[in-house]
């Protein structure tokens with residue numbers, strides 16, 4: 808097993824605590840509003856940052872969405888990245904930071920622009936209205 812430094816271990820612990828607190832703060836799915844306590848499968852924290860840069864997203868709330876299992880699968884299957892930015896802006900506005908998200912994805916500051924996010928908000932509202940299933 809690969810050894811990790813104490814600093815790294817400590818930051819993983821902090822991230823775990825932050826993620827647990829985040830899960831407690833949101834006890835309903837951000838898309839379909841279903842409550843976590845009656846779900847047959849546990850709700851999940853999704854990272855907007857995927858692939859090779861996912862580690863950056865794991866530790867930072869700016870990248871997190873809180874979803875039920877059904878909506879989580881839907882997001883992976885059919886939601887654009889910009890739609891995910893828009894959902895973050897709508898449900899967790901104090902922790903929405905488009906430029907920070909772009910940087911976590913190792914992209915230019917305006918690779919996803921605010922105009923694009925505002926436009927995507929319309930389709931997100933439509934999905935929320937139809938509860939995405």
Ligand SMILES: [Zn+2]
Pocket residue numbers: 836837838839840841874875876877878879
């Ligand atoms: Zn849901």
Ligand SMILES: [Zn+2]
Pocket residue numbers: 852853854879883
């Ligand atoms: Zn996910």
